[in-house]
Amino acid sequence: MWLEVEHLAIAYGDAPAVWDATLRVGPGEVVAVIGPNGAGKSTLVNTIAGLQRSRSGALRFGGVDLCAVPPHLVCRQGIALVPEGRRLFTRMSVEENLEMGGYRGEARRARTATLERVYGLFPILRERRRQLAGSLSGGQQQMVAIGRALMAQPTLLLLDEPSLGLAPAVVDQMFEIIRAINREGVAILLVEQNVVRALEIAARAYVLEEGRVVADGPPAILRQQSRIREAYLGFRDGDVNP
């Protein structure tokens, strides 16, 4: 199923966050959205997941117009979100968080099997299943967040800054798991500030700057362009010191 975003504009009240975003994610693809802080990446991903409403533009998944779907029914389309900052239900246990991921009808029926798979991917969560989610370390919380999303049996997984605040070794682990999930056929849309990580894993990437897509393509091409450096650091390579 294809995710199609066309000229999407999103605003908070009258404060625009995204002016014009166009991207596509194909079945089983890993696509990255990179760009500096404040570019609108999280806003974009939250809108795809149904947490935000868009102002204009088209948003379709598998041909279904997501703008017309009420927020709590978006997950039924097969989209699951691992939000920035994890946003776990901190007052509930690890297992309860995972169960909440499998809340929707179809996912609920298959939940025992899916739970086993999640514990297989993250054995440490099985050990801590009854612990309060808020008491886990950052890396473990990230695992719960990913596990929770997997419980929803998505065909498209949205990951928003999964490496934020984590030690490099833990991040390595995280990205290995993301690759493993992708190998099972789940498409991934990855939002990352960390350009290196994002380009290592993605088949294609979009560069978002100030709410607009300013470049896109496979990592090999993007790495050569100075567009990324300009977006993040503000100057082109050829700039002379004033």
Place this chain on the structure above:
Amino acid sequence: MAPGRRVAVGLLAAGLGFGALATVGIPAFYESFLYMIFSWIALATSWSILSGYAGYFSFGHGAFFGAGMYTTATLTTALGLPFLATLPIAGLLAAALGLGIGAVVFRVKRLRGELFGLLTLAVGFVLATIVLNTRIDGGPGVYLSAVPLPRVLASPTGTLYLLGLALALATVGTAYAVAHSRLGLGLYAIHDDEDVAELKGVPTLSYKLIAFALSAGIAGVAGGIHAMYVSYVTVGETFSITVPLYVVLMSVLGGARHWLGPAVGATMIAASLYAFTGGQQALLGRALVAFILILIVLLLPEGVVPAVLARWRAWRPRSMEVSEPPAALPARAAPAAVLTCEHVWRAFGGIQALRGVSLAVAPGEILGLVGPNGSGKTTLINVISGYYTADRGRVTLGGEALTERTAHEIARLGVGRTYQIPRPFAHFTALDNVALAATFGPGRCPPRQARDEARAWLDFTGLGRRATALPHELNLHERKFLELARALAGAPRVILLDEVLSGLNPAEIASAVRLIQQIRARGVAVLFVEHLMRAVLELSDRVVVLNEGEVIAAGSPHEAMRSERVIEVYLGTTHVA
């Protein structure tokens, strides 16, 4: 005639009118009826001085009323004091009670809204129990029938009628005076956004205490008068749920933010309550009143008086906007100064947000503060402006330490800030938003001058024509510039800009950049947090890069942004070439 003069004349006329009514002689029923209305006017209006203006809904107004009643009851019967002498004592005692409660409760930040309401409700019940169980009442109640009442008019209750009238007029006059004073201005700002008010220089704690004491004191005097009126005081009747709840109703109905609102609401409700005297009728009356309250809360949340005023303004022909010549921008109140942070540390729970951050911003310099998400930029601004305290380290302005001071003192010393998401006072016009900052900020001007200065700053930011607009009528760009104008009012020595450019389109960004350059030209020190790298490079004289609470680079923009460490943090190691 100036509006204040008009109100005073109006009150005087009402006083003479109603006073004359009593002298001429009216049937006892109507005298009582009017007295009750006066009493409720005093109670509701006094309640709104804190709760309506500042938004701290108290459900314990009955406690002060009861304190006043029992003060008079006890002093006249047990100590034989003359009735009139007990009234000021009742007021003072009730005010002291209010001060005591406020001193404890107002310091606790989370006790706002419904929790403050519940707390005050609880206090009322506690006071009732104490009164019931000690010698103040002890159970049987207190009889005041033997207490001599100075006779002024023909009827025995004439004195009380006149006292009630005088108190009602005095209370409404006080409410008007407060509403148009600095105290009132500060209270209204507290209502809209207490944290921002504090940061703009409003001494929030003192103002809340003063309002509470005033409100309680008036209720106490009303109670003292009422004790004589009922002449048999019992705990059950005095401390029942009636007073606390009805004053809320009356004020909300009439308009809790307006000086005349509670009086109108009190008249409407009291009149309908006491007009129906028969059993079944009284019931219907109460139910009807409650129903009206529900309708008003849902449909006219600001109350009757503001709604009527708004309708009246819409009918009147709009007066022509007089274009005044642009006012001159005021000079700075204090000499220019350097802002320094010295080894500032700050943690939240287990997370170290700032690790020994040191920097300095000189007058006429723009320092760009950049860094990835969560690096501590906004925390630093919050520490400098006084919203957070530093765990370790110092912040100084012109050599004077800011670190141990309250936020409003820091604002007065000349620190202005903007918020990334603009937080204007929702009920204030653009002009009044800026004028408030001028009134309470470093310049501390009187109201007249504050408005002139406000107009000047609005012109500076290009919002001159939008001076009378309310914040919700402004678009984002205008709100951001209003935020800027408000931060500039009072001519601060340092201005902290928190992502002022986010959400603006390129044309708006260009005009914002020009503005900031003009601010620098006036000799203000500018600390400027931004994600928009191009703007940072264009504007900043120097740049400081934060990462995870630490300064990892400082220097000219190009130096800092090309440093290896910075590139590594933003893009990852392979980009460092």
Place this chain on the structure above:
Amino acid sequence: MPSLTLLAQAVVSGVLAGGIYGLLGLGLSLSWGLLRLVNLAHFALALLGAYLTYQLGSAFHVAPWLSALAIVPAFFVLGVGFHAVFTYFRVTELTSLLVTFGVAVILESVIQWFWTADYRRYETAYATASMRVGPVFVPTLEMLACLTAAVLALATWAWLRFTYVGKALRASAEDPAMAAAFGVNHRAQAFLLSGVSAAYAGIAGAFIALISTLAPSQIWAWLGVVFAVVIIGGLGNPIGALLAGLLIGVSESVTMAVVTPAWAPLVSFSVLILILIARPGRV
């Protein structure tokens, strides 16, 4: 110093009274904790339930448990209706306080219209029945009320803890947007919760009818104590509400026995004030 028997009796009475407080607090705790709406009308609803039970019992000789079968579902519907009005007008926490106060006054007037302000007592054959446990008397009806409170509190706790709907409610209370991202329909749940809360008021009312003397002004008498119970027990915490009810009931009762009865209300309110001021974080 009162005798041991007197103290024991006081504790027992306190526990039983506390059960009623807990029962009343249960519905309030749920709606305030999970919906963020303060419902002053909860007490009026409970009293209405009490009067209806009384009426059906005295005039039509319907057994109380039978009346409950009719009243409780009707109240559930009423609760759902209230919430529909709240959502339509986008009521906030403070506004809900004012609006529900208005509703409470209207309900009080309705009650007084039909039943007058005279005291009413539902006389039943078993009203005075009590058991003896050693030297202590345990009135049967109050025992039953307390047991029901415990059962309901436990059942609610289990519902919140173990069922999918319960977990969804808890998740929604903490982060409604994320809960929705996983399929939780917050709006539908809010209606359900509102109905359940009102139904609990109905059950409390049935017991109040059996145990206490009824008068319209009682609505306000319960108010302070039950708010104390809810806050002390923690919003949205059913077992907490029960335990807080018992705590307050016992401390009031013991105070009444050791000092004088009239000091009792001081206990709950003082505890409430202390907890509001001293407890860190949001209530």
